[in-house]
Amino acid sequence: MRKLSSILYVSLAVALCCTGCKKWLDVHPENNLSDDKLFADANGFRIALNGVYQQASGYQLYGKPLSWGLASAMGQEYDRNTVDGDMYQVMGYNWDDDNVKGMFSGIWSAAYNTIANCNKIITEIEKADTMIFPLKGVERDLILGEAKALRGLLHFELVKLFAPAPMKNRTVNAIPYQLSYPSYVTAPSTVDVVMKNVIKDLEDAQQLVVRNDTITNRSAMSQKLQSLLSGSSQTQGGLFFNFRMHRMNYVAIQGLLARVYLYNGDRENALKKAEFLYKTYSPAGRLKWWAFTNESESKGENKYSKLVDDVILAFYDTRLIEYFVTTKASWYDFAVSRSEVNKYMPPTERDYRRNLIDEAKYTSAKWNENLSTWQWRKEQNSIIPVLRFSEIYYIYSETLFEAGRTNEALTVLNQIRNARGRTTTFSSTVPGDFYKELFDEFHREFLLEGQVIFQHKRLDRSLQVETQTIPMDNRFVLAIPDSETNF
Structure with a gap:
């Protein structure tokens, strides 16, 4: 090994x-x-x-x-x-x-x-x-x-x-x-x-x-x-x-x-x-x-998709949108869990973090391309908070x-x-x-x-996901790759 x-x-x-x-x-x-x-x-x-x-x-x-x-x-x-x-x-x-x-x-x-x-x-x-x-x-x-x-x-x-x-x-x-x-x-x-x-x-x-x-x-x-x-x-x-x-x-x-x-x-x-x-x-x-x-700044076509004003540390890659688009291909939406969004940010409770969620597809604006022509909005496409x-x-x-x-x-x-x-x-x-x-x-x-x-x-x-309780057991301790375990 x-x-x-x-x-x-x-x-x-x-x-x-x-x-x-x-x-x-x-x-x-x-x-x-x-x-x-x-x-x-x-x-x-x-x-x-x-x-x-x-x-x-x-x-x-x-x-x-x-x-x-x-x-x-x-x-x-x-x-x-x-x-x-x-x-x-x-x-x-x-x-x-x-x-x-x-x-x-x-x-x-x-x-x-x-x-x-x-x-x-x-x-x-x-x-x-x-x-x-x-x-x-x-x-x-x-x-x-x-x-x-x-x-x-x-x-x-x-x-x-x-x-x-x-x-x-x-x-x-x-x-x-x-x-x-x-x-x-x-x-x-x-x-x-x-x-x-x-x-x-x-x-x-x-x-x-x-x-x-x-x-x-x-x-x-x-x-x-x-x-x-x-x-x-x-x-x-x-x-x-x-x-x-x-x-x-x-x-x-x-x-x-x-x-x-x-x-x-x-x-x-x-x-x-x-x-x-x-x-x-x-x-x-x-x-x-x-x-x-x-x-x-959290809504509309010129929204700040990363709500970037309070980000203290971020990495930056001009290929970030490319990574996401390539992973999604043309078959996957990578939508967030509708039930979880509605549990944590119900429509009846004012919370503008929900403005980053597409109400039709339930995809998040955080990793989709911001098509705004305004520079500071587009800059957020490459930012990884x-x-x-x-x-x-x-x-x-x-x-x-x-x-x-x-x-x-x-x-x-x-x-x-x-x-x-x-x-x-x-x-x-x-x-x-x-x-x-x-x-x-x-x-x-x-x-x-x-x-x-x-x-x-x-x-x-x-984790409580709908009716399922997921304990923090050994599943959340990932296995070190096989090739690296022969010390």
Whole structure:
């Protein structure tokens, strides 16, 4: 059997040949370069980091399975009768199907290839002279921080899929945590060790990017929708420092830490991270760098199909619509579950998230092509949301509730409900009622974004689909590909 290490020992040129991601960096190499040439100057490191973003955005990671594909199907978010054969098998949890096994293998291989390229960048930049970078130490730290954050996030995605949630089993061997390049043989670490390494990578990364994002190039983070979709013309160092509001920025990394701490069962630290973001950068915070898309932008032919104003972290791929159209072919609608939509967003309850659902076919506008001629609307066709400020509100509300600060928890929860158009006020302090409403919000907010199933998994909370109860049992611990189990 092929060992994991054979996947990891890859040429960085694979990532560098990707093109089209001008949101991050409008440069790419003319041909494959040796390490000595590639990492001789700042431009080479920028190209390499761009390649990592390209890989992460691709069809085997966030471009499908980690967003509208596998993860959403596992959460029963589609009408099973409207999806293709592979997704049909996923929704039936038929893990013995050869195509589904291939899907698992594709995620595993793509994630570890991308992690290997993160490690290559980290290895090279840690020994690089800061004088080769136009912004000296600020730029060197920024690239190093983004690479570490991406490494941490990808390991987190893998442990969510291929291991039990920490609350169920911390001591079982989970996945390898790759910290070096090249790595020939790495045994799997326990869930606990993987989670600690994810947290360390993200904590280190946040300190590395803070100077650029809050001081040197603050303008790239503080202009709301303009920075999100058009970039900032005021950044030092050129295009590479633009579009920070969707990259691994200081706020995004803090938000990911809140997510990771909560998944790990550490509500105290999750509360600290979420509270800081809520009070500083959120629509309710002091600086208000992000907002919530208003109702008028959620409907009509020019709708904001991704409700993008509160997206803190996103990946970007100009081929995203192509992926979705190719998967659907001409036979499948990939409609959302009509009964589930009506349960969570009934027509009688005002909630403008329902405006993203086609009332005839029950397809979602999130992954269908936005045909608007307005630039900022069309820009959303290529965006893959990874983290929203709404999630920070949910984390903050949950951790406040568990800390006994119930009135504050309800205030925060109602803020996001009302921001999405709901006119009712949720007021129960009964834990069962609170968590039911919180999970209902997850289903409304993260529909087809690949997040819902992991909210259920982290708290071992069954899915309720019509009359069917689906427990978070071993079906939700995916099998590591056969070729990678011979350590």
